[in-house]
Amino acid sequence: MDEIRERMLEMANKAEYSEQPLSWFEDLYRSSNRDRGQIPWDWKEPHPFLIDWTNENKISGRALVVGSGLGEDAAFLYERGWKVTAFDVSESAIEWARYLHQETDIDWVVGDLLNPEEDWFGEFHLVLEVHILQAIPEEIRKKAYRNLAPMLASGGLLVCIGRLGEESDEGDNGPPWPLTWDFIHQIGEGLEKVELHSATIPEKEGKRYRAVWKNTRQTHKFD
Numbered sequence: 001m002d003e004i005r006e007r008m009l010e011m012a013n014k015a016e017y018s019e020q021p022l023s024w025f026e027d028l029y030r031s032s033n034r035d036r037g038q039i040p041w042d043w044k045e046p047h048p049f050l051i052d053w054t055n056e057n058k059i060s061g062r063a064l065v066v067g068s069g070l071g072e073d074a075a076f077l078y079e080r081g082w083k084v085t086a087f088d089v090s091e092s093a094i095e096w097a098r099y100l101h102q103e104t105d106i107d108w109v110v111g112d113l114l115n116p117e118e119d120w121f122g123e124f125h126l127v128l129e130v131h132i133l134q135a136i137p138e139e140i141r142k143k144a145y146r147n148l149a150p151m152l153a154s155g156g157l158l159v160c161i162g163r164l165g166e167e168s169d170e171g172d173n174g175p176p177w178p179l180t181w182d183f184i185h186q187i188g189e190g191l192e193k194v195e196l197h198s199a200t201i202p203e204k205e206g207k208r209y210r211a212v213w214k215n216t217r218q219t220h221k222f223d
């Protein structure tokens with residue numbers, strides 16, 4: 001295990017059973033002193049599954065990027081014509097992303113998926129989550145995913161991308177905790193399934209999934 005992952009696991013495991021199990025994200029970003037090499041999940045580019053998806057779906061509107069980290073996916077959507085709001089629970093990540101992508105007009109917000117801003121509900125044509133649910137402990141993950149679908153406007157799309165796990169995977173070696181299809185299906189409850197895709201990515205470990213659902217219900221903010 002490399003040093004950076006070891007450091008991350010130490011911070012995550014210490015926080016997991018504390019009163020603030022997500023606090024280690026801020027600790028990790030802050031203590032990295034803006035050295036991207038210290039952030040184990042930073043690919044320094046948009047996720048290839050997001051690039052493929054936008055190539056196949058030439059649409060735009062209001063997008064919400066959940067757990068935006070250093071903002072590569074948010075900046076990519078912005079370049080593709082989306083009006084982007086991006087939020088992360090870590091203030092240091094948000095300040096860093098704002099600095100990295102200062103040429104954009106993205107609305108960067110410090111926020112928590114467990115308690116999203118009220119005026120986001122029913123508001124977005126796209127809600128994007130990349131590698132977030134798999135990074136938070138199971139008990140919290142269940143509460144977190146239930147807040148994704150309600151932020152969609154009528155006709156809006158929820159796109160989730162992450163590591164795919166097997167039902168037979170055992171042990172608690174995360175984060176990350178790859179998600180099983182059983183769990184992934186729950187994320188889209190109440191929405192119409194559009195796509196469930198999985199593949200490996202060259203030079204990246206394990207299988208990945210992209211799941212897309214559509215909100216076919218009318219919301220009070222229909223436009």
Ligand SMILES: C[S@@+](CC[C@H](N)C(=O)[O-])C[C@H]1O[C@@H](n2cnc3c(N)ncnc32)[C@H](O)[C@@H]1O
Nearest residue numbers: 025041067068069088089090112113130131135
């Ligand atoms: C594994 S990183 C992925 C970051 C980014 N999406 C990427 O793909 O590079 C998980 C991110 O989710 C953020 N995060 C974790 N829990 C969160 C929550 N409850 N609300 C908002 N952001 C959260 C972390 O601060 C971190 O930036």
